[in-house]
Structures are given as C-alpha cells and as structure tokens.
Amino acid sequence: xxxxxxxxxxxxxxxxxxxxxxxxxxxxxxxxxxxxxxxxxxxxxxxxxxxxxxxxxxxxxxxxxxxxxxxxxxxxxxxxxxxxxxxxxxxxxxxxxxxxxxxxxxxxxxxxxxxxxxxxxxxxxxxxxxxxxxxxxxxxxxxxxxxxxxxxxx
Numbered sequence: 001x002x003x004x005x006x007x008x009x010x011x012x013x014x015x016x017x018x019x020x021x022x023x024x025x026x027x028x029x030x031x032x033x034x035x036x037x038x039x040x041x042x043x044x045x046x047x048x049x050x051x052x053x054x055x056x057x058x059x060x061x062x063x064x065x066x067x068x069x070x071x072x073x074x075x076x077x078x079x080x081x082x083x084x085x086x087x088x089x090x091x092x093x094x095x096x097x098x099x100x101x102x103x104x105x106x107x108x109x110x111x112x113x114x115x116x117x118x119x120x121x122x123x124x125x126x127x128x129x130x131x132x133x134x135x136x137x138x139x140x141x142x143x144x145x146x147x148x149x150x151x152x153x154x
Contacts, residue, residue: 001056002094006101008051020076022046025055025092028070031063038063059096061124068093071105095124125151 008021026042038058047053060067068091075083090105115130116122122131133147 002059002096002098004055004057004092004094004098004101004104006053006055008047008053020046020078020080022074022076023053023055024072024074025057025069026072027058027060028068028091029065031065031067033058033063057092057094057098059098060092060094061096061126064127066126121149127151127153 004025023045024042025045027038027040030040031038043055043057045053045055057069060069070087071090071092072085072087074085077083092101092105094104115132116125117132117134119134119136121133122129125131129151131149131151133149
C-alpha cells in the first residue's frame with residue numbers, strides 16, 4: 001500500500017507540545033479495485049514524539065468509484081481519554097506511489113468527465129479521464145484538432 005508521510009507541523013503549525021493526537025483516515029465510501037472490496041473502516045495513526053507520522057493507505061486513483069480519504073484529528077489527554085476531535089474539510093487523494101500529506105490533500109474533482117488539453121499527458125489521470133493532445137505545431141489554435149485519448153484501466 002502507498003505510504004503517506006507527514007508531520008503535525010503541517011496541520012497545526014507547531015509541534016503541539018503536551019497534546020496527544022490521533023489522526024484518522026477514513027475512505028469516503030465503500031469501494032473496490034482489482035477484485036478487492038474496500039470498507040470505510042478508519043485507519044488510526046499516532047504521530048511520534050516529533051510529530052512525524054506515516055499512514056499506509058490504499059491508492060484512491062485506481063478505485064472503481066470516485067474516492068478519497070477524509071481526515072480527522074482526535075485529541076487525547078495524558079491518560080488516553082477523549083478530549084476533542086477536529087474534522088477539517090480535507091480530502092486526501094492517494095496516488096499509487098504515495099506521497100507527502102501536505103502535497104496530497106485538497107478537494108477532489110466532482111466532474112469525473114475531466115478533459116485535459118495540453119501537449120503532454122496528465123500526471124496520475126483518473127479512470128475515464130480524457131486528454132486532448134494539442135497540435136504541437138500550433139498549440140494556441142482554438143480550433144485544435146489533436147488526438148483524443150481516454151484512460152480506462154488506470
């Protein structure tokens with residue numbers, strides 16, 4: 001599974017001394033890929049003393065339906081009892097190679113019929129993504145008649 005690495009300084013802006021956080025990653029909905037069912041059971045990660053964490057998550061770019069992880073942060077007291085939870089509106093999409101937390105969260109596109117128009121193919125395209133390859137001789141041509149590609153088995 002792809003590893004997503006990060007540090008609490010990316011979330012809180014400091015090391016949050018004296019706080020005992022747990023970071024929860026939950027798939028937005030049950031999903032499937034390559035014959036494997038993926039439930040919404042949350043994965044809980046506890047950062048180390050320096051705030052660093054690693055979460056081994058499923059890649060979301062190759063799931064059958066539009067997928068992302070929601071992120072929540074639960075604060076515990078010194079005895080491990082619940083104090084508070086934060087539910088930021090972050091959506092984490094995970095490429096097959098994993099990555100750094102701060103580079104991966106954002107809002108996923110709601111339009112799954114994305115069409116990229118460029119000279120080069122899009123990086124990490126989702127299933128069913130279209131790419132209209134620009135005319136390399138005249139890429140500024142608004143009536144571009146370049147080749148159209150679609151990803152079906154990403």
